[in-house]
Amino acid sequence: MDFTLSIEENEDFFTNKMITFEKRYILQHYFKNRIKINEVERRILENCHTDEIEPIALIGYLLGDKSPLNIFRLRLGSFFKSDLELAKCCKDLITEKDIKDAEAILFHYEYEENDHIERPIFEYYYKRPKTN
Template sequence: MSFSILNNKETILYPNSQFERRVILQYYLDNDIQIDEEERKILLECIAVEPESIGIIGCLLNDKTHLNTLRLAIGFMNKSNIKLANLATKYLEELSIEEADNYYYVEKGFDEFTDVEKDVESVYNIVYFPY
């Protein structure tokens, strides 16, 4: 099995490939691999419902969008993947979870969310507000 995002585009984008997707993403995280522009495009389209994968995607993208801030916040809360939690914490230092949260709860209507935003926001809610 190749651990390339580009060579496994279908696996990364297929909703039910959670395990295979996470193995590929974890390989990138563990080996400090920087994504290229084509891999970035694939990850921006990725609909993942698994908190760990969402957090890793946030770290690999490492951008300052509100959506990615929520991804990093999810990664920050991970208790079993120390590298993910530490990297997400580092990237969050310059960002505001509160601003991202307000953007999705106040400024942008749910009917305007993309499918990716719906899933990230849903997992964010589960991780931060479990009850």
């Protein structure tokens, strides 16, 4: 496999929901090397579909914003047991207030969701452990 470890240069990986390994590998590279994303990469990640918790958490960490959907990504990441460093980093970015505010917006108000991006996040969120 010959590709660069760049989100921007591999946009096709991130827009194709069938590609998982390469997507996760590049996201892990950014996380492990503390690489900051640029605006193009931010747009790509905001529209990235993934059905796996680790990439969801990695995207949340790399985006690092406090949007309600990203709070959900980070909350899911905080439960991720296969990478305790990632779980801690995700947990450190959110507060209980952030979580309550995000839940209020996403669960109680009219929120136009994009099923393609958000359905896996919501499904995992409903199934998450209730403690942590």
